[in-house]
Amino acid sequence: MMVQKQVWHRRTRYLIVTQNAATVQLELYKEPQDPDGVTAFICCLWVNEEERKHGHAGRLLDRAEEIAAREGHKRVHLEWCSLDSPQWVLEWYLRRGYEEQEFGHNSSLLVKELNQIK
Structure with missing residues (x-):
């Protein structure tokens, strides 16, 4: 797994x-992006379609969450869209501890x- 850190003026992006x-x-x-904080x-x-069902998504999500927590963030957000992803993807996120904040x-x-x- 490769992690690339890009530092911008008001944000940091990890690939x-x-x-x-x-x-x-x-x-x-560095600062909240909306009223939800x-x-x-x-x-x-x-x-990659040929690589699905091998745990890659879970490992990537775990790593992203770990980085956010280590950098002091109390929660992480993501958007799920039915136009781009099937319902099972939403259900997968929910099983991993995500909750729907708004719909x-x-x-x-x-x-x-x-x-x-720490």
């Missing part, structure tokens, strides 16, 4: 990649409380 199998991005903001956002979790017409904002890692 986490497994070789030819899966990727995820983690955005960590979003400071850690996971996006673009993708697994739009085709999407859900999911949030997970993180254990602080």
Whole structure:
């Protein structure tokens, strides 16, 4: 697994990649991005179709959550959209401890409380 850290003016982005199998991005903001207090956002979790069902997504998500917790974030958010992902993907996130914070017409904002890692 490769982790690349990119530091920008008001945010830090982590690109986490497994070789030819899966990727995820983690955005960590210095200040909340909306009224819900979003400071850690996971996006673009993708697994190559031939590599699905091998645990890549879970390992990437675990790593992103661990980084966010170590950097002092209390929760992490992500968006699930029914136009881009099937229902089983939402159910997978829910089994991993994410809760639906709000629900739009085709999407859900999911949030997970993180254990602080030192």
